[in-house]
Amino acid sequence: MRKIILINILIFSFLFFYSCSKREKYENVILEQQEEEEPQLDSCVDYTSVNPDSLESYWELFVEDVKCSRGGPNYGEINKTVTLYFIVPTAETIASGVTVDHAGYSTYSGYCNSEAVNIGVIEDYWIDYTEVQKLWLMYHEFGHDVYRYRHSSDPKDIMYPSVARSDVKINDFIRAKEKFFKRDFEGIEYISCDQD
Numbered sequence: 001m002r003k004i005i006l007i008n009i010l011i012f013s014f015l016f017f018y019s020c021s022k023r024e025k026y027e028n029v030i031l032e033q034q035e036e037e038e039p040q041l042d043s044c045v046d047y048t049s050v051n052p053d054s055l056e057s058y059w060e061l062f063v064e065d066v067k068c069s070r071g072g073p074n075y076g077e078i079n080k081t082v083t084l085y086f087i088v089p090t091a092e093t094i095a096s097g098v099t100v101d102h103a104g105y106s107t108y109s110g111y112c113n114s115e116a117v118n119i120g121v122i123e124d125y126w127i128d129y130t131e132v133q134k135l136w137l138m139y140h141e142f143g144h145d146v147y148r149y150r151h152s153s154d155p156k157d158i159m160y161p162s163v164a165r166s167d168v169k170i171n172d173f174i175r176a177k178e179k180f181f182k183r184d185f186e187g188i189e190y191i192s193c194d195q196d
C-alpha cells in the first residue's frame with residue numbers, strides 16, 4: 001500500500017515539474033519575442049544628432065524633418081524669432097499648486113504669432129527624460145506653437161498632454177510624428193487666436 005502511495009507521489013511530482021518547466025520554456029519564448037527590437041523605421045533626419053543642452057538643435061532638427069519628410073514649408077524661414085529657454089518654476093508657482101502635465105510651456109506670443117516661436121522647458125524635468133522623451137516633448141511644443149494644435153486624447157499621439165512613458169521607443173515617436181506632420185490624428189483641434 002505504502003509503495004503505491006510513494007509511486008503515485010513520484011508520478012505526480014514528475015508531472016508537476018514537467019508541466020512547470022514546459023510553461024517556463026513557453027514564457028521564455030514569449031519574453032524573447034517581446035524583447036526582440038524592431039529595426040528603426042526610416043527617417044530623413046538623424047534623431048540622435050540633437051544636443052540635449054541646446055534646445056535650438058531640436059528646432060533645427062524639426063525644421064529639417066518637415067522639409068525632408070513633407071517637402072516643407074520651411075518653418076525656419078517663416079519663424080523669424082525663435083526663443084527657446086530653460087525655466088525653473090518659482091517657489092510661488094509650486095506653492096500655488098500649479099501642476100504641469102509635461103515639462104514644456106508654449107506661450108501665446110509663440111502660437112498666436114506665426115512668425116515667432118516661444119517655448120520654455122522646465123530643466124528639472126528635462127534632465128530626467130530619455131532621448132525619445134526629449135524629442136517627444138519638443139515636437140509637442142512645436143505642435144502647439146507652429147501648427148497651433150490643441151491636445152489629443154490618444155496617448156499614442158505627440159499632442160497627448162503627457163509625454164510618453166520612459167520606455168517609449170524611437171519607432172513610436174516616428175509613427176506618431178508621421179501622423180502629426182500629416183495633420184492626421186483623431187480629434188484634431190486648433191488653438192484659436194484673437195486675430196482669427
Ligand SMILES: [Zn+2]
Pocket residue numbers: 102140144151161
Ligand atoms: Zn501641451
